Amino acid sequence: MVEKREESMDSQRQGSGLTVYYDGGCPLCRLEMDHYKRQSGAERLCFVDATSSSADLGGDLSRDTALSRFHVRDADGALVSGARGFVAVWAVLPRWRWAARIAGLPAVTPLLELAYRGFLPLRPWLARALWRRAR
Numbered sequence: 001m002v003e004k005r006e007e008s009m010d011s012q013r014q015g016s017g018l019t020v021y022y023d024g025g026c027p028l029c030r031l032e033m034d035h036y037k038r039q040s041g042a043e044r045l046c047f048v049d050a051t052s053s054s055a056d057l058g059g060d061l062s063r064d065t066a067l068s069r070f071h072v073r074d075a076d077g078a079l080v081s082g083a084r085g086f087v088a089v090w091a092v093l094p095r096w097r098w099a100a101r102i103a104g105l106p107a108v109t110p111l112l113e114l115a116y117r118g119f120l121p122l123r124p125w126l127a128r129a130l131w132r133r134a135r
Contacts, residue, residue: 017075018088021057021066024049027134028127029070041093069120083112 020036023029033047048055050066057066061079065071072085080088087103090096103109 018044018092019046019048019073020085020089021048021050021055021061021071021073023051023067025051025067026123026127027130028123031130036089036093039093039095041095044092045089070116082116083109086112086116 020033022033024033036042036045037047048057050057050063055063055066057063058073058077058079061071061073069081070085071079071081072088073079074088083103087100087109090100090103103112
């Protein structure tokens with residue numbers, strides 16, 4: 001069973017070459033990643049919960065860094081984070097390609113990055129509120 005899971009992850013990595021690192025301990029992050037996982041095309045992404053002690057983050061991504069911000073590794077092994085990471089994911093998912101196209105317009109991704117940086121300090125509060133509501 002473990003070998004099958006590893007083969008599946010390898011085939012996902014080969015599909016689009018994107019590995020998505022997220023904070024599985026954050027209810028808000030988990031909710032969003034679960035949404036992406038249900039989308040058509042998600043089989044082409046490899047989702048890695050950075051809270052897992054067995055998560056392979058690579059030598060250039062620490063657990064603290066992976067948990068502090070959204071990261072995506074492309075087929076060449078380069079890391080992108082924040083808004084650029086989301087745009088990379090959107091470009092793979094057919095129902096989200098419109099968002100990736102809009103983000104490709106001049107100055108849009110930098111504006112999305114500013115919004116993401118503004119959201120990050122609110123994330124713990126929003127995650128707690130979501131967790132309380134779900135109980």
